[in-house]
Amino acid sequence: MPPPFLALLDSEPVEDNVLLALSRITSLIVKPGDVVPEYVNQWIFVDNPSTEIDHIVATLDAGAEKAIVPLTIAKKLVGTVPPNRLLLLLDAANVSAVPDSLRNAVCGVLLKAPLTDVDLIQSLSTFFSGLIIYVLSGDNPSTSTIKKLAAIGASLVIPLPQLTISDTSQTQINIGDAFLAPVISDRSDGLFPTIVSSYLEGGRTLGLVYSSCESVRESILTGKGVYQSRKHGIWRKGETSGATQDVVQIRMDCDCDSLEFRVIQHGVGFCHLNQLSCFGDIGGLSALERTLKARFIDAPEGSYTSRLFKDQALLQAKIMEEADELCRAGSKEEIAFEASDLIYFTLTRCIAAGVSIRDIEHSLNKKARKITRRAGNAKPQWVTSGSPCLSNPPVSTSSAVPNDSIRMQTSDLATLTLEERKQLLRRPVLRSDEMIAKVKPIVDDVRTRGDTALLQFTAKFDKAQLDTPLLHPPFYPPADAETHRLDPAVKDAIDVAYANVRKFHAAQVDGKTLVVETMPGVTCSRFARPIARVGLYVPGGTAVLPSTALMLGVPAQVAGCEQIVIATPPRPDGSISPEVLYVAHLVGAHAILRAGGAQAVAAMAHGTQTCPKVDKIFGPGNQWVTAAKMFVQNDTEALVSIDMPAGPSEVLVIADEDSEPAFVAADLLSQAEHGVDSQVVLVGVSLSDAKLSQIEAEVDKQAHALARVDIVRQSISRSLIVKTQSPEEALQFSNEYAPEHLIIHLRDAPARVSHVKNAGSVFVGPYTPESCGDYASGTNHTLPTNGYARQFSGVNTQSFQKHITSQEITKEGLEKLGPVVATLADCEELQAHANAVRIRLGM
Numbered sequence: 079m080p081p082p083f084l085a086l087l088d089s090e091p092v093e094d095n096v097l098l099a100l101s102r103i104t105s106l107i108v109k110p111g112d113v114v115p116e117y118v119n120q121w122i123f124v125d126n127p128s129t130e131i132d133h134i135v136a137t138l139d140a141g142a143e144k145a146i147v148p149l150t151i152a153k154k155l156v157g158t159v160p161p162n163r164l165l166l167l168l169d170a171a172n173v174s175a176v177p178d179s180l181r182n183a184v185c186g187v188l189l190k191a192p193l194t195d196v197d198l199i200q201s202l203s204t205f206f207s208g209l210i211i212y213v214l215s216g217d218n219p220s221t222s223t224i225k226k227l228a229a230i231g232a233s234l235v236i237p238l239p240q241l242t243i244s245d246t247s248q249t250q251i252n253i254g255d256a257f258l259a260p261v262i263s264d265r266s267d268g269l270f271p272t273i274v275s276s277y278l279e280g281g282r283t284l285g286l287v288y289s290s291c292e293s294v295r296e297s298i299l300t301g302k303g304v305y306q307s308r309k310h311g312i313w314r315k316g317e318t319s320g321a322t323q324d325v326v327q328i329r330m331d332c333d334c335d336s337l338e339f340r341v342i343q344h345g346v347g348f349c350h351l352n353q354l355s356c357f358g359d360i361g362g363l364s365a366l367e368r369t370l371k372a373r374f375i376d377a378p379e380g381s382y383t384s385r386l387f388k389d390q391a392l393l394q395a396k397i398m399e400e401a402d403e404l405c406r407a408g409s410k411e412e413i414a415f416e417a418s419d420l421i422y423f424t425l426t427r428c429i430a431a432g433v434s435i436r437d438i439e440h441s442l443n444k445k446a447r448k449i450t451r452r453a454g455n456a457k458p459q460w461v462t463s464g465s466p467c468l469s470n471p472p473v474s475t476s477s478a479v480p481n482d483s484i485r486m487q488t489s490d491l492a493t494l495t496l497e498e499r500k501q502l503l504r505r506p507v508l509r510s511d512e513m514i515a516k517v518k519p520i521v522d523d524v525r526t527r528g529d530t531a532l533l534q535f536t537a538k539f540d541k542a543q544l545d546t547p548l549l550h551p552p553f554y555p556p557a558d559a560e561t562h563r564l565d566p567a568v569k570d571a572i573d574v575a576y577a578n579v580r581k582f583h584a585a586q587v588d589g590k591t592l593v594v595e596t597m598p599g600v601t602c603s604r605f606a607r608p609i610a611r612v613g614l615y616v617p618g619g620t621a622v623l624p625s626t627a628l629m630l631g632v633p634a635q636v637a638g639c640e641q642i643v644i645a646t647p648p649r650p651d652g653s654i655s656p657e658v659l660y661v662a663h664l665v666g667a668h669a670i671l672r673a674g675g676a677q678a679v680a681a682m683a684h685g686t687q688t689c690p691k692v693d694k695i696f697g698p699g700n701q702w703v704t705a706a707k708m709f710v711q712n713d714t715e716a717l718v719s720i721d722m723p724a725g726p727s728e729v730l731v732i733a734d735e736d737s738e739p740a741f742v743a744a745d746l747l748s749q750a751e752h753g754v755d756s757q758v759v760l761v762g763v764s765l766s767d768a769k770l771s772q773i774e775a776e777v778d779k780q781a782h783a784l785a786r787v788d789i790v791r792q793s794i795s796r797s798l799i800v801k802t803q804s805p806e807e808a809l810q811f812s813n814e815y816a817p818e819h820l821i822i823h824l825r826d827a828p829a830r831v832s833h834v835k836n837a838g839s840v841f842v843g844p845y846t847p848e849s850c851g852d853y854a855s856g857t858n859h860t861l862p863t864n865g866y867a868r869q870f871s872g873v874n875t876q877s878f879q880k881h882i883t884s885q886e887i888t889k890e891g892l893e894k895l896g897p898v899v900a901t902l903a904d905c906e907e908l909q910a911h912a913n914a915v916r917i918r919l920g921m
Contacts, residue, residue: 599891
């Protein structure tokens with residue numbers, strides 16, 4: 079369906095708001111040399127018969143949609159310019175001069191004719207059967223004329239001086255009125271059914287609404303989604319929710335009785351259920367693009383996508399690898415499989431560079447409009463270099479069974495050089511400086527604008543529209559307990575875990591004052607005090623992590639911290655999972671900050687209008703959280719400390735010939751499923767080949783039964799089996815590696831614990847899976863990774879305490895100690911220090 083009218087640019091300057099309004103509903107006809115913004119869909123108008131053909135082709139190559147040319151030029155362009163790009167410029171008097179061959183080589187006619195002669199135009203539409211007629215007249219346009227022309231399949235071309243964004247007058251017609259002239263409604267209320275589709279999601283439907291003439295005119299002028307509610311009148315989408323729309327295009331259907339708005343949707347989505355579309359989730363490439371964009375902003379720590387974004391060399395290699403595999407693919411299924419892999423890595427490359435699917439489509443459309451074409455030959459290196467794709471033609475493998483086994487890499491310490499041994503101990507390189515540079519603007523914005531910035535980031539990253547970021551007790555039961563009911567079995571499990579964790583951490587409280595008389599009359603003391611205000615980061619959003627809330631909240635509670643703030647990302651509806659709410663209730667949290675990522679860390683570090691400032695921040699998180707914690711601990715304005723550096727999850731399992739293969743494999747996989755960057759190491763003590771094969775077979779078997787098998791496949795493929803000759807050699811390697819979790823599957827496991835020097839937490843014997851420590855045995859699961867177990871302890875009760883020293887000296891004690899102090903102060907040339915002693919002793 080052609081637009082009801084087109085606009086013709088003349089020599090007068092045009093305001094940007096007029097061009098923007100026109101770009102949403104129609105095309106602009108320009109003459110050679112006219113310069114207009116790229117966002118305006120342009121047709122080139124050539125009325126000079128001497129215009130060079132090459133110039134017209136170059137203009138079409140540059141992006142002009144169509145060319146309108148006189149007969150003499152059209153004859154020269156036939157065969158060069160596709161029919162759908164070419165229109166004839168005619169006077170009513172020379173219509174009969176158009177040969178049949180030329181009528182078949184164009185898509186329309188721009189006819190110079192008086193508007194008063196609609197019958198003539200209608201008769202010409204019969205002559206130009208199948209072609210669209212556009213009428214250019216010097217008469218003042220009216221909505222009735224536009225409507226009559228639309229009824230016979232013709233459109234009016236209106237010079238810009240006759241168009242306005244103000245009210246229609248005798249000499250000018252409002253742009254919205256011109257567009258709506260042919261639109262009809264068969265409804266009693268006069269409204270037009272309106273389909274809303276996503277410009278960025280390949281035109282996918284978002285929902286059905288209704289429009290009125292008033293709402294459409296406002297949308298055309300403002301570029302915002304404005305509709306007509308059947309109950310409440312004008313509805314400006316997102317005015318209260320923040321889920322606004324930018325209107326890119328408005329068009330009518332073939333019967334002129336319904337409209338389509340193509341929009342860029344902001345916020346949580348079009349639907350009132352906080353989803354993109356009223357018709358449910360949108361899949362395919364659009365869903366992949368949304369996921370990649372979200373991961374680029376806030377990728378889960380250790381995820382494969384996060385690694386691709388950080389390692390451009392890896393991403394480049396994967397694109398070339400998948401392109402080669404696509405070339406080799408033979409069957410239909412295999413080609414589809416390999417093409418999807420290539421698209422995934424290609425789109426990851428695009429998102430990292432800020433390129434969207436819409437940008438790709440725009441580039442494709444622009445290329446499709448080119449009239450001139452390159453030969454399209456491949457570059458020499460891909461033809462003559464013996465490319466595997468070319469030297470090995472594709473062979474169908476539809477009947478072949480792929481090698482899908484999940485296996486680890488094996489090394490033997492006895493055969494390794496010193497450098498190779500060092501390589502085994504290395505962890506993935508964390509580009510903390512790059513991430514800190516990314517989080518700094520977020521932290522600075524929250525520090526400066528407080529809750530305003532925090533709420534905006536929460537809407538952007540967590541897709542939740544909140545009135546306030548902070549929740550206050552009571553947390554449980556929640557106000558909407560019926561909607562967010564806690565499973566009784568989960569509640570009972572949390573109660574048991576809470577009791578165990580509290581019992582173990584309560585025993586760690588340093589409640590005694592250390593008193594030492596260092597010499598007669600000189601008494602030194604050391605006593606513990608709780609850190610007053612602590613912030614606990616609990617990852618959340620789509621995940622439910624009450625265990626982390628327990629591991630951080632319980633030691634803060636038993637240490638006696640005066641203020642406990644739990645920060646966790648909200649769900650799209652703004653709620654917090656009932657499991658986390660229940661733990662917050664158990665540990666006596668004073669507030670819950672509904673925010674995630676760097677913005678949550680910034681809010682706790684600096685404080686906002688509602689969120690109290692804390693003195694120390696605890697908890698795991700993705701790379702954005704980790705970078706923000708590292709940044710704020712070095713910010714003198716924040717004056718906040720953190721628990722420890724963080725990295726991907728780790729487990730090192732030591733196993734001998736007596737170990738149970740199924741147990742060992744399960745322990746390895748319990749960490750491998752965390753993320754593709756998980757560090758998993760099996761240290762075998764004199765394992766026979768048969769035993770090692772049994773363990774590997776169990777890893778493969780159990781991995782394939784896991785829902786997260788795709789993650790496990792990648793993490794296990796980079797995991798290590800290290801062969802050693804004795805328990806002592808195995809423990810020596812473990813101490814060098816300093817794992818987060820150490821699991822000992824040795825025949826005399828308890829006796830080996832005394833040899834452990836570096837580890838976050840140790841799990842002793844065949845019936846002590848690491849998952850027990852993660853959840854409910856009593857020990858803490860917030861542990862040092864990346865080899866930091868050499869220097870750091872895991873989170874414990876004393877992590878929430880600070881130690882203060884004091885001294886009390888009698889006069890007699892000072893008489894003995896004072897001369898020593900004065901001598902040392904004189905040695906350092908600190909006269910005031912020495913004087914503080916001498917003035918008391920009369921020295």
